[in-house]
Amino acid sequence: MSAPPVIRVDDLVLSYGGEPVCAPVSFTLHPGRALGLVGANGSGKSTVLRAVLGLLAPVSGTLTVLGRPVDERERAFRAQVSSVLDDDAYFPALTVGEHLLLTARGHGLPDAGDVVLELLEDFGLIDHANVLPVALSSGQRRRLLLAAGFARPRRLLVLDEPEQRLDQRMRARLAERLRAETAGGGAVLLATHDPELLEAVAHRAVLVADDTSARLSVADAARAIRAEPAR
Numbered sequence: 339m340s341a342p343p344v345i346r347v348d349d350l351v352l353s354y355g356g357e358p359v360c361a362p363v364s365f366t367l368h369p370g371r372a373l374g375l376v377g378a379n380g381s382g383k384s385t386v387l388r389a390v391l392g393l394l395a396p397v398s399g400t401l402t403v404l405g406r407p408v409d410e411r412e413r414a415f416r417a418q419v420s421s422v423l424d425d426d427a428y429f430p431a432l433t434v435g436e437h438l439l440l441t442a443r444g445h446g447l448p449d450a451g452d453v454v455l456e457l458l459e460d461f462g463l464i465d466h467a468n469v470l471p472v473a474l475s476s477g478q479r480r481r482l483l484l485a486a487g488f489a490r491p492r493r494l495l496v497l498d499e500p501e502q503r504l505d506q507r508m509r510a511r512l513a514e515r516l517r518a519e520t521a522g523g524g525a526v527l528l529a530t531h532d533p534e535l536l537e538a539v540a541h542r543a544v545l546v547a548d549d550t551s552a553r554l555s556v557a558d559a560a561r562a563i564r565a566e567p568a569r
């Protein structure tokens with residue numbers, strides 16, 4: 339028997355108070371798998387991620403994470419779900435190293451110091467460990483936020499366009515890390531506009547759109563991204 343899904347979404351409808359943001363969305367995500375959300379700008383990918391994280395209540399449909407309706411205030415939810423959204427959520431008065439250490443220790447990670455050192459090296463931040471976020475480039479700040487997403491225990495990792503502002507080398511390293519995440523039994527849900535990252539990491543994809551939200555193979559989803567009209 340296969341393990342129960344980490345996320346189950348059935349006919350999920352989301353809105354910010356007016357019309358639905360996109361067509362109803364359905365998918366399941368199992369442990370050890372990565373699912374990519376693809377779709378044009380403004381199609382609703384981040385909105386779906388927000389719902390999965392409990393930041394937006396569904397209008398209708400069902401949504402369970404780790405077998406329960408989402409309540410981001412529950413300790414069990416916070417202990418198992420790590421996310422990196424498209425925002426600059428860091429402590430301005432903590433250095434890069436302090437930020438990662440606080441995250442790791444706050445979540446009770448064993449060997450926090452060793453984990454932080456490894457993350458600083460892997461995300462190319464070792465020379466900036468004692469620097470405040472304000473003195474980082476925008477790509478370096480993005481690396482810090484991504485590193486923080488890995489600086490804690492998790493069964494589900496939710497990432498909103500993690501490729502943003504990363505150079506090619508760092509994108510490849512991120513892809514490697516995400517492959518290791520699923521190989522180790524973790525689940526990954528990511529919204530992306532990067533067909534190469536999708537192909538490197540995801541097992542399945544969902545196209546989020548106005549008219550219909552379709553479940554796609556990774557090859558078809560990568561093709562859909564490459565066919566998106568330039569804006």
Ligand SMILES: Nc1ncnc2c1ncn2[C@@H]1O[C@H](COP(=O)(O)OP(=O)(O)OP(=O)(O)O)[C@@H](O)[C@H]1O
Nearest residue numbers: 354359377378379380381382383384385386529546
């Ligand atoms: N807080 C909000 N209040 C009202 N409308 C919102 C809010 N956030 C997003 N929207 C609208 O919801 C729609 C979907 O936005 P969303 O950010 O989910 O798209 P996306 O697929 O992630 O886009 P992108 O690829 O540009 O990041 C857009 O029309 C957007 O204007």
